[in-house]
Amino acid sequence: MQKIIRTVALVSTLAVALATSSAMAQDAAVKAEGAWARASVQGQKGTGAFMRLTAKDGTRLVRAESPAAGVTEVHEMKMEGDIMKMRAIPALDLPAGKTVELKPGGYHVMLLDLKAPLAKDTSVPITLVFQDAKGAESKLKLNVPVATSAPGGATAGSMMDGHKH
Helix, strand or coil: HHHHHHHHHHHCCCCCCHHHHHHHHHCCCCEEEEEEECCCCCCCCCCCCCEEECCCCEEEEEEHHHHHEEEEEEEEEECCEEEEEEEECCEECCCCCCCCEEEECCCEEEEEEECCCCCCCCCEEEEEEEECCCCCCEEEEEEEEECECCCCEEEEEHHHHHHHH
């Protein structure tokens, strides 16, 4: 009988925890959708992570963190004359209610000095840090799936092929 009571108590606790986490995710200041990170191979020191971010209120993505990388940065790629350049940016504006896409060839999260290769069909923890108009910081912790291409089949190969640090 005690075993049944403990099991019921455990199930109840888990149900409350799941309901609370779902409610918190729905109330999050920034929503991340379609997140994925490009798989890497032995010896590869960097790769990118991509997603769509939508903020309820205007905010800024000010940094990213991951235990899988020695350095994690928010980057942009853009044409300067005839040359495509990639660089770290101090912040990425997320206008209220507008979706900002982090994608190959554009804004993305760069994972540098990888501690180990990111294998396809695994996941990598990434924490996004945001700052609102008042300067208050909030964090969004993600467990990002690792793949060789974006959900839906677009490849990210061209973005990382020439990237060097």
